[in-house]
Structure formats: structure tokens, C-alpha cells
Amino acid sequence: MNVAYWIVAGLLAAFYLYAGALKAVRSRDGLRPMMAWVDGMPMPAVRAIGAVEVLGAAGLVLPPLTGVAPWLAPAAAAGFVLLQIGATGVHLRMGDRRVALNLTLLATAAVTVGLATTWL
Template sequence: MNLALWTVAGILAAAYLLGGAFKVITPKERIAAVGHSGRWVEDFSAGGVKAIGALEVLAAAGLVLPAVLGIAPVLVPLAALGLVVIMAGAAITRIRRHEWKLVLVDLTYLALAAFVVWGRLGPASFAG
């Protein structure tokens, strides 16, 4: 179980670090031009897109650094919980935009983050 949680947390951390950094450094217009998956930015201000990206980068760090460094590992499930909230918002945005295939992607990320929350607060917490 611990190995599965580390694997999922690592994959999520890599995905959100890259995706979040992309949102932080790329202008909103270029994100929208990426294709159908980038059209969601039309519903947000440029600052809102950057804020979402910054939160994703922080969550990526929070998924692995506290446990690796042994400093406040309780932050790992809290970071994962933050991603659950972000992905719930993403899914709601996709539903409003009728982007049904992309809703499934968002819900998959949400489920993976929820798995980390459940595992790190329950059966495979760092405390025991």
C-alpha cells in the first residue's frame, strides 16, 4: 500500500508541477490556443489562471517534500485534499462547458488525489 501511495503521489506531483508551471509562465491566450483542452481559461482571468497554476505547483511540492524530508508529513494528505478541491472545480468547469471527455480526465485525477488522502490519513499514514 505504501508503495502504491508513493507511486500515485509521485505521478501526481510530476503532472501538477509541469501543468502548474505551464499555467504560471504561459500567457492565458497561449494556453487557450493549445487546443480544446486549453479552452477552459476563457472562463477565468489571467490572474486566476496563474493562481490555479501556483496552487498546483505548491500541491505538487506538498505531495512529496514533507514526507521525503520528514518535516510535517501530515501536509501530504492536506496537499492531496487541495488537489481534490481543485479537480472538483475543474470538473464543474468542464461540465458547464459540456466538455464531457475532459470531465473524465479531471475525475480520474480527483480519484487519484482522493486515494492519497485516504491512504495517508488512514491505513498507510506516516505516523505508524
């Protein structure tokens, strides 16, 4: 299970590190081609989401790697489940029915929660 956790959590962390960093540093115009929802959100909220994603990515990797506060890994994964539930709601509320990526990330985060709790 440990190998499975590192594969799934590593992929999830890489995705969120990249997406979060983009949200944290790019302008609205730079984000719009990839994320049409940014037009419906204030930029401080977009930046906050980016920061949460970067911190969550670190929470998936650093606690199990260092052995310090390993309970943070399943908490970070559960946070990503909640984040994707909210993101799916935002997409649907804006009339965007393309939520396959959100549902995939939701399922991946849920699997990561399960894998992380097996070694706690």
C-alpha cells in the same frame, strides 16, 4: 503501502508540477490549445491555479521525504480532490463534457489521501 503512496503521489505530483508550471508562465494563447477553459477565466486566476498546483505537488512529495510536517501530504492530496471537483464544475458549466481527465485526477487524488493517512 509506502511504495504505493510514492508511486501514486509521484505521478500525481509530476502531473500537477507540469500543468501548474504551464499555467504559471504561458500566455493565454499558449494555453488555449490544451485548456480551452482559459478563455472564460481572468489570467490572474489561471496563474493562481498554476501556483496552487505547483505548491500542492511540493506538498505531496516534500513533507514525507523530509519528515517535516507529514500531515501536509494528505492535506495537499485533499486539496487536489477539491480542485478537481471545482475543475469538473467549470468544464460542465462551460458546456465541455470531456471531464474524464478531471475525474481520473479526482480519483487518483482520493486514493493518495487514503494512502497518505495510513502512515501518519
